[in-house]
Amino acid sequence: MNWPALLFGCWMGLTPAESRMEMEPPRGLERHYQFWIRVFTEFSVHEQLIVDSRAPYRIFRVTDYREAFPGGHATRSRKNEWLAAQKDEVAELLRGLSEKSETDSFTHEESAILACFGYGAEPSVAGDAVRYLRVQGGMREPFLEGLILSGRYLDAYRKIFSEKGLPERLIYLPHVESGYRFEARSRDGAAGVWQFTRGAAKPHLRMDRDVDERLDPILSARAAARVLAGHYRSLGSWPLAVTAYNTGLSGIRRVMESVQSADLGDLVRQSRHGRFGFASKNFYVAFLAASFIAENPEPFFGPVRKEPPWDISEVTLKSRQNVESLVDRYGVSGDTLKALNPALLSGIWNRGGEIPAGVRLRLPFDALAAGSSKKTEMETGSTSRIISMPSGLNLDLGMRNETLVVQAGETLGHYAHWLEIPAQELRRINGLLLNTGLQAGQQLKVIFKIVDKPTFQARRQAFHYERQVTFFQNYVVTDTREVVLKEGESFWTLARQNGIPFWLLLAWNDSEDPHRLARGQRVKVPVVKQNETESGSAGFLNGP
Template identity: 35%
Template sequence: MVLLPRILIFFLISLLVPLPGHFESREASADETPLPLLPGLEEAVEFWKLVFTRHGSSELIFHDAQEPMKIYKVLQVGENDPPRRLIEEEQGKILREYDLGRDEKRVRVQRGIKERFASGLRTSRKYLEQMQRIFLEEGLPTDLAYLPLVESSFDVHARSRAGALGIWQFMPSTGKKFLRISSAVDERRDPVESTRAAARFLKQNYEIFGNWPLAITAYNHGREGILRAITEVGSKDLMEIIRRYQSPSFGFASKSFYAEFLAALEVARRSEEFFPALDYHPPFPLEEIEVKRPVAIAALLKPTDIPRSEFLEWNPALNPNIRDIPTGYRVKVPAEKLELFLAAYQRVVEPSSVRAKALPVREGAVSWTRHRVAPGETLSQIAKNYQLSVEEIQQANGLASAHLIAAGRQLKIPRR
């Protein structure tokens, strides 16, 4: 296959992306469009359900790469990776026994991940409600919030060999387009910030490709790779691309990524059936305080009696070795700790303004709440209700006009 020049790739993207002003109709269809089980993917979905729910990490599944539910053998091994020689010997035996010729790629090996998937389900409940709200605010299917079950099993510290990090497994190059990444802060590890980034990224994918099967596959395989596939095959039908597109980089993992996601989604929806004894983590919603100037973590935590380890668990984006929280970082704290942290922040940043018995107006730190715009509601009415100026709400939400505001939109409301 001849690879497309980079300039042609960007030209194709420009043709596929809708013009400004057309996004609203596309967004509406995104909200209505289901995540369909495409004809021909049923077997792949059933295979991944077995991997997620029946086979543990000590089991290797030898299966047909073209017909994944054709399982030739399940081999019991230890937790460590078995020698490559052992796998090749087993593949050779299967090729001979089933008269498959010498094509070793025909017999694929998959380790079971039942324990890891169950752990991901348990942890997902901690963040899921907040994540689904983010997708809802972007006008996207809320079921997309389950994609980290496939990417990372909701492990905020998950890191791939290639350098992808966090529950959404952003590579540094992509992450920097949406998130703050520095020696002090890496928001790829923050489940809230990285979900906001993933929602924007998936929204762009949907705008480019026009359907969720391709948009989700592109999350794994890359936009340019899917554009090459569309150009070569002449279709934006995922099943056509799976059947006809030939590329060394478009292997089993990319071809089955959408099916893997659908399987994870089904198991999550029926989790009590597949994992009846699982002890789920309770929801853990967090409030945000935007730091307006650097503040020492130790000085902030000392008056609160909150262990540093607990604070870092709330804020996994922070480098655990830093002393100061950098300017602009949004500190995450549980709702019940919000006032305590605001008081501690002000005592550190503006000690002269703190009186003995009363906490003054929050000048140095900003926390946020959310407001959904009701039909007919104006920005001036909202500002009056929250005792803010129209300009403050405009600035917090990047609104160029105070008159163009859609019903149903979620606004960030600063609380000082």
């Protein structure tokens, strides 16, 4: 390959539609790839790996916060102090090892460290690794949470990237950027699912005092598709184009010029460019590892139940609109609007003010239909179908102070995401074992350290509203039948026995308190059948 031709754009004629992304890591980076598979699936967030940054598969020591702190919980400064001491110990081991000869005796840990350098390596090689020591945290739990969250967006992302002729694998790039969390922010100022800095986003996304489209998971995906397509047209190589998403196009070109190569393996091994550091060198192989796991999660995590896709409609505001008037017109709560429109900044909601003209406002499908009779010339919008849903669906999710009732479909990962705290902390305060899942109907204690209660409730309700909308795309209530409760029966047991969601039973018995039912009480049970006009999975009928 002629690397100068790439630098000066001679590959501009190639289009993403003609491209193919290799499944295998670039030559020489196979062990880097395996390292990231392990980081994402094997090592917990409590575990910190002390590695050689040049070759991170050389894992010199695995430390565990839980060995030093009860449950692994301590302040950041205390953890950092402890980790620095661990790193110093490894550095001393490496120095001591480098001064030994092959005929000397070695401790078990010294032998293990020497083995990291390959069969037959001389002890002297260990000394050079001291200045390249790096700590890499395990990511098993956040990666699993990202798998769950990704269900919201993957269908939309497939469509966006397919329309651009881009490899479908790119929809998994957020696993190494944000874990699909739209509220994610980096120390460098990048924001959103696709982690745009303000400079990179400026040509593609709106950013002002009221709106930051970097936080919109769909608009930012469209921008990311445009950026990646442009990088590929300029570089003619997907390993380089994806790496450029992290380093910038000019950054990767400077590295290519300094190494005199267009092979990513060469750049990783040979470059000493100050801005082409550990994260940039590992970005592409980490992405390949993440995408492989995302396509094959069960061997690593068992069955993963992802969140249902966002099922929404949009209206484009032609002029500024008052939040309260939109709430009234479309019959949705302000919390639901806020949860579905993360690009609208806090000032709008805190002021109870106006949403600017030109904003593409997201609404539940049925809300657009309900508001159509009140629709003015100030909005335009469309939806592909109208959802038939009973009015006043019950979204009281059992919140009582800081203890709540777990609903069907909720996982510990959901709660960790909604509350922005580690899942381990929820396990600790509820006395849950590591492999214990949540069951519908059980009580769960929650804490509001980062997210306030209204924001948590808005996120949780938006999740359940999406489930309800999705249900009515696939099923229709044809009738009801009356049953008389027997001893020990509850709404939970009735829902399971009849293969319907718990919330659906509540919706047809909204005058009843599900926590105060008695034997002999009459309850309406909806009769459900699959909607013949819509295709869909029968998964909702497998339990409440």
